Amino acid sequence: MRFNTFIEQFSCSLHSFAGALLTLFFIGAMASTNAHGQSIFTPGQTYFGTNSYIEYIAGNLPIIISAAHGGDISPSELPTRNCSTCVTVADAATQELVRAMGASMQRLFGCSPHIIINRLHRRKLDANREIVEAAQGNPQAERAWNEFHQFIDSAKRAVERSFGRGFYLDMHGHGHDIQRLELGYLLREDELRLPDDSLNRTKYIGFSSIRNLVGTNKQGAPHARLLRGDGALGTLLGQRGYPAVPSKQDPAPKEGDDYFDGGYNTARHSSYRGGTIDGVQIECNFIGVRDSPTAIRRFADSVAVVMQQFLRLYYAFLLPNACAITSVAQTRDHRDNTDTKGVEMLIFPQPATQELRFRLPLDWTGCCEINILDVLGNVMLRHGENDPIAGQEYTLATDVLPSGVYAVRVQSCAPQTSMRATSQKMLRTMMVISH
Ligand SMILES: [Zn+2]
The missing domain is CATH 2.60.40 (Immunoglobulin-like)
Structure with a gap:
């Protein structure tokens, strides 16, 4: 030689993996802290919050994935949530789904997304609600809730540091009759039924979880095209055999259709509240998506490919070679x-x-x-x-x-x-x- x-x-x-070399000094399950008192997490390592209720798998892609309702542990130290408006039904197999998405993305990109999982059953903690309804005043549940969001915040900072911008996927499962993915951009169903020209107005862009992307995307695509035009997430998923609304194939829920438009996490962690991390809530139907390990793996592979197409189209990332x-x-x-x-x-x-x-x-x-x-x-x-x-x-x-x-x-x-x-x-x- x-x-x-x-x-x-x-x-x-060296340039591309200088960070990786540095991480050798930070090996271990405990996050280190930098000069600003912020935690440093090593890509590929798994970190747990108190009592392992919350899990964070640190990544190095500009993609953040969370599963708020896929937990299955019910410790007796936490009271069962019982408020009148509380939903306590878990989103079946969404924890397995986000882990599969991580594996699929690593195979495709050579890098990993950031993954945050609430391992508590929804009857103990709802990590997609504000803290009062989420934890019902219980200090341990409140601590877990805070750790869930702090891990997402850490992931967002890491993405912003490395890429300047990124995308957040909050994964859920619905039990609605129509077997389609419901993509929640914080726009209500009646708003999605408006013509494209209306959705492209500042007022509706201001409601949107992809607000930042509207003014900054590579193609100069207007809001409605990003929601349901060629190259929209719903359109790309539909083309791979996973019907989705909104999309080019299915632009808006019809009157009377059940539809989730995005929850607390989407509002809190997407660019709706400012910043450069866009996001969407994906409510997954059960049949053909979550009903078997094979279906989960196939869907996870499809989401990985779709995210690659979407990021290439609208963001200026150099993928898949980033890692x-x-x-x-x-x-x-x-x-x-x-x-x-x-x-x-x-x-x-x-x-x-x-x-x-x-x-x-x-x-x-x-x-x-x-x-x-x-x-x-x-x-x-x-x-x-x-x-x-x-x-x-x-x-x-x-x-x-x-x-x-x-x-x-x-x-x-x-x-x-x-x-x-x-x-x-x-x-x-x-x-x-x-x-
Ligand atoms: Zn859910």
Whole structure:
């Protein structure tokens, strides 16, 4: 390995994962604090509030997902909520859904969304109501409520720091007859029945949970198009087999239809109240979305793709490479001993914990040899070139590696021809393991 090439590639990667290197100093389930007294959370790590009632999985995408009503624990220290207006029915399988969404997004983007889960059953805490109705004056329930929102606030600060703007998805489940997703942008059903021209007026933009996006989106799209035009979330979900309202296919709920227009969390954490994080409440129907682990996984995969399309269309993020190391392939030419720059390979997530994924260059098929080396050059993990690789993606289990910085060396298989000297390719880069 030529040392200057190694350093050059490391420098190219350094900017994108300097944060990951820094996080090595903050490993652990306890959040650290910065000079301003704010908590620092490591992407990929899970943090719990008091008594583990609230869970926060820190991410590194500009996407924040919460599940307020998917909890299933009912500790006896908390009284059962019993106010006359209290709803105590949980949103079945929405906790499982947001975890699946996290996994799908990581597979697609190579990075993780921020996920906040209220693990308490709704009969103990309603994390989508103001504190009085949510916790009914119980101090432990109030503490859990505060921790739920503080974790979302931390996620929002992290997104703003890294990307300047982002998107919040508050995931719920409804029991209405019509099997469609109900997207709540804080606009009532009668408002959604207004013509586009009306919805594009300042008054209705001011009510909207995507208020910031209206004036700042890449396409210059007006409010109504963002709600139900080409490229709107509802339209994109509908195109993937998940009918949604509002959307191009279904612009507004009809008179008499049941419909949820967005709750406390959407109002509090979206750009409706200012800021640069837009948001929506997604009320999921049950059939085909939450009724089996397979349905949940398929829906989660679809939401991930839709979010990728939506963010690419309307936000100026450089995705999906935000968290992946890009390495440059080199063709080794033995005749004059030079390296020629060529195609790219992605390695993600960074930092990695249990596994490291490789997206190989398109012309690398069949097999390759992967070596993970420690700083002294010792081979710590190896995938041999005789083990075939299906397709362009390969996953290497990294749970046996201690936390640290490693060199990665990937070599294409030796071709079975006399052209070996000019056809074998090698990639080198650095990566971080953080447990
Ligand atoms: Zn709900």
